Amino acid sequence: MATLRDHLRAEPFALALSSGFFGFFAHAGFLTVLEDEGLLPTRLAGSSAGALVAGCWAAGLDAPAIAERFRTLRREEFWDPAPGLGLLRGHRFRGLLDETLPSASFESCRAPLAVSVYDLLARRTEVVDRGPLAPAIHASAAFPGMFQPVKVNARPCLDGGIADRPGTRGLPAGTRVLYHHLSSRSPWRRKGSPALAVPSREGQIAVVVDGLPRVSPFDLDAGPRAFDAARAATRRALDLAPHGDARAGLVVRLNAG
Numbered sequence: 001m002a003t004l005r006d007h008l009r010a011e012p013f014a015l016a017l018s019s020g021f022f023g024f025f026a027h028a029g030f031l032t033v034l035e036d037e038g039l040l041p042t043r044l045a046g047s048s049a050g051a052l053v054a055g056c057w058a059a060g061l062d063a064p065a066i067a068e069r070f071r072t073l074r075r076e077e078f079w080d081p082a083p084g085l086g087l088l089r090g091h092r093f094r095g096l097l098d099e100t101l102p103s104a105s106f107e108s109c110r111a112p113l114a115v116s117v118y119d120l121l122a123r124r125t126e127v128v129d130r131g132p133l134a135p136a137i138h139a140s141a142a143f144p145g146m147f148q149p150v151k152v153n154a155r156p157c158l159d160g161g162i163a164d165r166p167g168t169r170g171l172p173a174g175t176r177v178l179y180h181h182l183s184s185r186s187p188w189r190r191k192g193s194p195a196l197a198v199p200s201r202e203g204q205i206a207v208v209v210d211g212l213p214r215v216s217p218f219d220l221d222a223g224p225r226a227f228d229a230a231r232a233a234t235r236r237a238l239d240l241a242p243h244g245d246a247r248a249g250l251v252v253r254l255n256a257g
Contacts, residue, residue, distance in 0.1 A: 004252050005238040007205060008039045013176045015041035016168045016204075017050025019161025020182030021143065022215035025223040027053040028070055029230030030180045030207070032063040037238065041178070043112040047160030047167030049182070051115040051140035054167075058113040059133060060102035069100060071224050075217055086148035090138060093147070097134040106130045114170020115140045116160030117152055125163045127170035128152060146217075166199045177204040179249075182212075204249035205242050209233040211256040229256040 002010075015034075017027045027050060034040065046054035056066045077096055082089035103109050106129055114129040117139040128136040131153070139150035139157040149156040160167060171177060181198050198206045212229050213222040233256050242250035 001241040003239055003241055004205065004207070005037065005039070007242065007250075008034075008178060008238075011176055012042040013178050014043040014045065014171055015054065016044070016166060016171060016177050016179040017046040017054050018167055018180065018182045019046075019048030019050055019159065019165050021049065022217070022220075022223065023182040023212075023226075024049040024052045025070055025215055025226040026182060026209070026212050026230035027180060028063065028067045029227040030234045031057060032067055033231055033234040033238070034178075035063040041111065043114075043171070043175075045114040045116070045167050045170045046140070047116040047164050048141050048143065050167045050180070051137050051160055054113060055115060055133060055137040056101065058103075058109040058111050060110055061100070067227060070227070073220060073223070075220060079217070082148075084148040086142070086145060088147050090142065090147050090150060093141075094134060094138050097137055101133055101137075103133060105133055106136075109133070116164040116167050116169050117150075117157040118160060118162040118164075120149055120156045120158060122155075125160065125169050126152075126155075126157070129170055166201075168199070168201060168204075173202075175203060177201060179204050179206045181206050181208045183208060183210050198249075198251055198253075200248040202247050202249065206249060206251045206253075207234065207237050208251065208253040209237075209256050210253070213256075232256075 044054040078093040080089045080092045115136045119126045139152045140160040213226045215222045237252045244250045
């Protein structure tokens with residue numbers, strides 16, 4: 001039976017990374033394994049934490065560089081409380097993006113990238129795939145209540161995961177997709193919540209690692225543990241055979257332990 005590694009080596013694929021609060025550590029661990037194996041996506045998409053990691057890689061950072069930047073992240077680098085529709089003004093986070101991203105625009109990325117944001121006035125998801133890169137990633141990662149809205153194309157926007165948690169809205173139908181799904185560990189999510197469900201999509205192979213350490217702005221020390229756990233689980237996942245209905249998408253699911 002063909003393994004996940006076999007599937008990925010057979011044909012080009014797009015990489016989609018879900019939202020998931022501070023799940024960018026786990027996404028980085030996932031991506032380092034793909035890069036180690038030479039399994040590189042031909043296009044990328046994501047929401048929130050997924051947009052951050054996909055954007056950094058598409059902009060030209062290799063996976064180890066992304067991982068190192070996250071490992072050294074300190075709360076004061078993005079923590080700038082101010083009055084407004086959200087705790088954090090976001091100026092420090094934008095400065096961090098401007099300093100970190102090697103490419104300033106979608107057009108200069110090494111692979112096509114689509115980032116989901118939530119347009120507050122239209123009350124719907126918008127896909128950004130051209131123009132300045134940092135504002136789109138900033139908006140996609142602007143978790144409601146934590147960050148203040150971010151202007152993208154003169155429109156106030158927030159976290160792309162509000163209405164596109166998988167971050168796949170920007171991928172055309174028929175695209176062959178490898179999707180890294182972050183299971184919600186939020187104490188506010190009830191069992192059976194749609195946030196916990198793996199979305200269906202024809203041509204998609206989803207990798208789900210349950211039981212990853214939960215990371216927050218007040219527990220960034222859990223980040224490296226989440227990175228290491230996701231990396232170890234992804235190595236195991238490549239040796240497994242995806243299961244499911246190809247019309248609804250295949251799944252590889254395993255525990256972090």
